[in-house]
Amino acid sequence: MTLPTGARLRRASLARCVAALSLAGVIVPLSLTGCKGDEKDDLGEAGETDPGDTGTEETGGELGPWEFDDVLGASNSDDDDISGKRDWLEVPVDTDDDVVDWVMPADSFTGFAEGDQVELVLAGEQPEFVRFWHGNSPVLGHDVSEVRTTYVFTPGSEDEHFSVEFDGFNHGYTLTINHLDADGEIVATDEVVVRSAPLIMNHHLQPAEHLWVVDVGTNSAMINSYATALGDKFSPVAGNTVGYDVWIQDEIEFATQVTPTNRINIIIDSIRDRGLNSFPNQIVQPNIFKQTWGVPGTETSFDSFGNLEATPPITVDGIEYPFGRIYFGKTPQWGINDVLADFLHAQTVQAPVEIDTTWLCVGHVDEFASFVPDPSSAKGFKVLLGDIDAGYALLESMDPSTALPRYAADHGFATVGDIVDDANLRALNDDVRDDYLNPIWNQFKQEFALDDSDIISVPSIFEPVNGCGGAVVALIPGMANLIVANVEGEPTKLFIPDPFLRANNDDQASDPLVSSFAASMPDGIESIFVDDWNTYHVALGEVHCGTNVLRTPIANWWEVATHLLD
Template identity: 25%
Template sequence: MSQATTSRRIPRRRPLAVAAAATATAAVAGIAVVQLSGAGAATPPGATLFADTNRDGRLNGGDMRGRSAWTDDRGALVMPNLDDSAGRCPTLAEDGSRLTDDELAACHDASDERVNGPLDALDLAPLRVAALPRAGSDAFATITVNAAAAPHVRLFLHRHGEYTPLGPDTRLTGEQLRSGVRLALEARDLVRDPAEWDGLIDVTLEVVDGDRTSGDTARLRVAPLILTHDLLPIDRMVISDNGTTPEDAERHGYDPEVPARPVEDGEEVFRAELGAALAGAGLNDDLLEYPTGGDRWMRDQFITGYFAVPGPDGTAHRMRVLLRSADVMPEGSSADFPLRDAGRSAFTVLRGPGTAVLQQYDADRVGDDEHSALWGSFSSTGNFLVAPPDERFPAGRVLYGSNLELAAPDATFTRLLQAQHEQEPLAVDTSWLAVGHIDEFLSFVPAGTERGWAAVVADPELGRDLLTEAGADALLDDERLTAGTRLAAAGIDRALELLTRELGLSAEDIVRVPALFTRLDVPGHPRQDIVANHLPAVANGVATGTRTFLAPVPHAPADATGEDVFQRAAEEALAAVGVRVAWVEEWDYAHAVGTVGGEIHCVTNALRDLSAARPWWRSPGRS
């Protein structure tokens, strides 16, 4: 693959690469000048292999205890090295053709046998063989990795600032053993299927010195993928560039910092009001462009997360992760291009230093276009939310919509999320929704309550009551809206019963906002008695992380004072938990598009400030 044909990446600004670049020199020096210091740092007898067992970001005497085990309290971690630190991943094949989806995903820092500069070195886990000053001239040592982990990791010998791949047959010499040996461990992937690999890595040192043999083992765990929750402040808001196709960006390069020209109805108004709302919340209002070629549903392209491991001085070293949607294209899917085309831009535009892009999908679903047209939307990442952290789930909990009997998101995708063991995904029955996305009736905001956050939940019965007060007879007499209210109320009640039980929500943790649903009749669809939001759904908004909630203008009838009754009720409900509403007009750009449309959450994505995320390994109550 050509190294010359690479994408234009986000300039080295705060959201993606600057934090990593600013600390690279110091952190790499920490690996290069690893010392055994502190209490208990005297040279230990026999073969000794050190890893950062006490998770302070350094190798020192505090790592002596418990190196061969991994528990919630002790045990070293290694970052999945899946970003593109040197910008070497191409966007086109050598012959100028488009790379396949799998070829795009296959390129990252760990896909070669090199350490690609200081930023790449930052993502390796340091190891050290303690010096054996009395080792004989014929002494030697080997270092091996357990069979399950071996295909997923790589060891490097770190000497004189250079990194050399270390194979299972490589022998460390007596001379090296006498002075001590520095190593670095690279994780080539995250855990995708625990049946194949559980994420634990046993690195074993064996020293042979004459007729004496000694050994030691250090156990590490690959860092899990943690999906971000919406209480973290927004760093940059990502929106669709509808006038540029993913292939255009791949062939000609793309700068996501350059504002795109609005090409869709209502897009100019939406962009202006979204930017004003972000500025009013004290956030960066420069929208980050993302080429989709008209697939405006930005939240459906990827969901954001991160990897994190201990860094020096009590800090956390993080890598941003974009997990591409496993939504097989509803028509024309093929083995080379199975997934929604706009998802490719995550690789070609946003991947780079400190930002990894992953994909996971079941290849057996490819080509079944009829099934994808009817059920594929469950796999869209707009169908995944993260309940914010609490005592039981310190990293938050993944929620997703599912038709529990007939269809669900891609099983390999949800298995990957389950395999991380930190956010225990929970399926919520959304079979009553035409699109089936959980964000159509649910979101989360910070709250001045004991829990610290609240669920914003659509309430169709409240919506009917407000319409009655406003004398909106035409809406009240519509049989489709009456049926929609009944079906949606029943579905939301079932969802709340589950969420109350699984998340421990109390009445004060639920903010009810008005909604109005209509029943849809879709001939030939396998699900009937399904609904969609008739008016823009207030609950389908975006929490900014600054106690401002971005919500779509609902276009409900006005009361006697001329005020939109849904807006008034939503403002009062959210103000009760300390949240301000910023209204954004998106009717033409989002709500009125297609059969069911969407709202702000559907047509935006957010890169959030990861520095506000507490290290998952330190969280109290981890299980």
């Protein structure tokens, strides 16, 4: 939604403060800010108070300043008072920190004569998604029986406080504040922005706060890798509490709403509704709430959130996207459900890009693409993209007689030569490269303003699988399907599927793909190769599919993204 005509966000002067969020037994630091709008320029225009105006006898003397702060808030959809209801459905209470305290200072009413009043006029689409309280009464926006767009009152001698709350994301309005004389004529006027924050998805350059993996026993190698590397930043989820559903990335996606005084974590809960459907309830608490877009029972594999990602900050055709751009698998016939896709497009600040993933059996963008931090790069990142030619080049550089025990057991290829010499497999991969991967490379370059120097090729080979109508899955574990664990104050760690492209499964040092992949990563990154084979790879997923990450926001939309709202 765009701002109504004439609306603008004022630059805020910010004071830093710190709060803490307890999440799953872990204290998660949050950086919060308070803001106060800057004073307006003395324009002396009609309808605005000139600070040099000394008033008249009719107005009762010199007028006070008539300028007010913008109202920036978040969706009041959590449950701060732990009543079992969304806070929007209840009268605001002291514990409700998602309600904005909007103040008209007492000195604004200096010079008010007898009979003078204040008129508030709310303009914008869907005013039912905002509510102004004055005292204990709703006076503007949504009320139980009506939607109000005008409110007139007589101010007292003290500050006038309004509690403002929103229901939903990225709703924008203007509020006109008029000083009326006893005859209803406008003495002074001001206009401020009223807006609920957009939902903003996380990207891989944001610091990782906490990670989760479902522990089902068979994935102990992966659990141990995380626990050893991350300590208390990692929590295993007991498999018996979630129906032994290991695909935690597919169930939820974390996003945020940030305001000048608060941060809300939103759990985008998918409509897949399998065992992990109960997991969000384990971490929901004040300032963390879940919401679902779409109709349960209509889900396809495309509605799992390995198919929902965001780039780091980018600039495309001169337009800055300070929170990156969302991308997901979707075509006119197939893909992520329309309700969620339309909602994400409506947030505007991350301008989603739709990718054809119908050639993949599972159909997720994380099967062939990922972004990793690269502080030495001008853009701050590198993108990893699946590359079939690089896959065959690597295999052809190896001794064809090299035994591949894992591939022999689960893919029917006993040696490197068996893969290289399979003409049908080669023809299939040539088609996948020409028809899908090459166009995706070109689309990434165009939509995300990438050049070849921004891309790291990930050796990839795909194979068909029964029951997928000719769609393909990764033969060599999809190494772009990784996790970026960039915990603040620590070296960035990548958790990468072990490709097992070697004769001795226990000897990672002998694996040419392990060596070449680690060498291709940006300086300062620690590559941790995880055995995800039995629980994830043979079940058509990898490390990223089985992990979820909460991340810290690193920018304020009202400071850096207003050009994407107007």
